[in-house]
Amino acid sequence: MTTLANMDLNLLRVFQAIAEEQSLTLAGERLHLSQPAVSYALRRLRAIFNDPLFIRTRTGMQPTPSALELAKPIARALQAVQDALSYAEQFEPSSTTRAFSLSMTDAAEMVFLPPLCEYMREQAPLARIHVEQVPKESIEEALRTGQLDFAIGHLPMLKSSTCHTLLFSETYVCLTRKRPGLPGHQALTVDEFMALSHVQVQSAESSHAQLDDIFRAHGLARPIALDIPHFSVLPSILARSDLAVTVPSRIARLFNANGQFAVYELPIAIPAVEVTLHWHQDFAGDIGSRWMRQAITDLLQDYGRQA
Structure with missing residues (x-):
């Protein structure tokens, strides 16, 4: 029986990398492991879960039904470990060089970015904001995979799959x-x-x-x-x-x-439409993400009251 006492958490990192990259080679590059090391880890994972997990096809390593079921709890477990480790880290807005990725429309950029950039200049001058207009049907996946930290806008289709807070209502x-x-x-x-x-x-x-x-x-x-x-x-x-x-x-x-x-x-x-801030629950515990989320919420809720 496999327990935490004899489980190598790095195997779960390999599982996640293969699931997301659908390639042993790309998974190895992502984790800085050789392909034989990734193959060995996959053999151990198959033995632990008593399932092939990933099948080689023309389009890549396709997950089995069991692998699809395992993907979410493994991702949550790894994020929980990362969240626990992050408590030992210090996040200092005034010195952080972190990049925060946001999705918003061009209309939102015109209204939200000027006050947000002013705030960041004062509070986190070395941080970087990366803004892109992600198609609305792709936002949930981008938040889930960490491609995006936040999405801002009228996005009712995301409410069931993301964490969110109301910024203001618009007419x-x-x-x-x-x-x-x-x-x-x-x-x-x-x-x-x-x-x-x-x-x-x-x-x-x-x-x-x-x-x-x-x-x-x-x-x-x-x-x-x-x-x-x-x-x-x-x-x-x-x-x-x-x-x-x-x-x-x-x-x-x-x-x-x-x-x-x-x-x-x-x-x-x-x-009137609700303008909301969205993020994924898997990253909710990250210290830097929490700081940025609170900054956006305070700034834009206050901006909404003034408008």
Whole structure:
């Protein structure tokens, strides 16, 4: 019978590396082990679990059903050991050179990155922030494997598989260049809204992508004059045209810092969306991750209250 007393935890590291790399050679390179050493470890693992665990195929070492069942508890066990060891380490924000990986849309980058970078300059000047726009269907895996530390946005599909906290709720408004003849009241009527020519932003943000579904549900098909993939070019376009756009209220305030645009409430009720911070439970105990998570939460929750 195999127990902790006679179990080599390094064998579990080999199991995890093979499961993730699906290659003995790549697993060896990752662990700085020779291929014979990896093969020997795999033979020991097969004897311990009384199962082939990984089958060689044309596409790599494919896990058996037993290996698939073992993968999650082994990953949790290794992370628990790492978490225990990390308590002996000191994490000092002012001197850390750690890189933190975040996923967010271009709209979130425009709103969140300036205050976050200012905070990091003051509290962790040597740390690095790496931002990428990961497709929403790939975010959970990226968080689980450690490719990402955090994801920020309206990501309801992640709530069942990740740890998360609410940062703030967001509403939508309509933005257009100030000019004679515009309505003088705060909220547009349906006719006034439909009389405008609109910009449609094909954002990866799930809440923004649902806007047209909501408009159609109310029988409104916005007249679209321009489709663009990103938010960042909007101020220049709106300033030189009579186009209108429906955007998150914080984006509207950012664009309208000098007051050149008219900001209107929408003629229909658009449900407020929750902007959340997500991370994977396997890394929840990491000291540096906990510090960064708290920093983001405090900073952006406070930013949400001020907005």
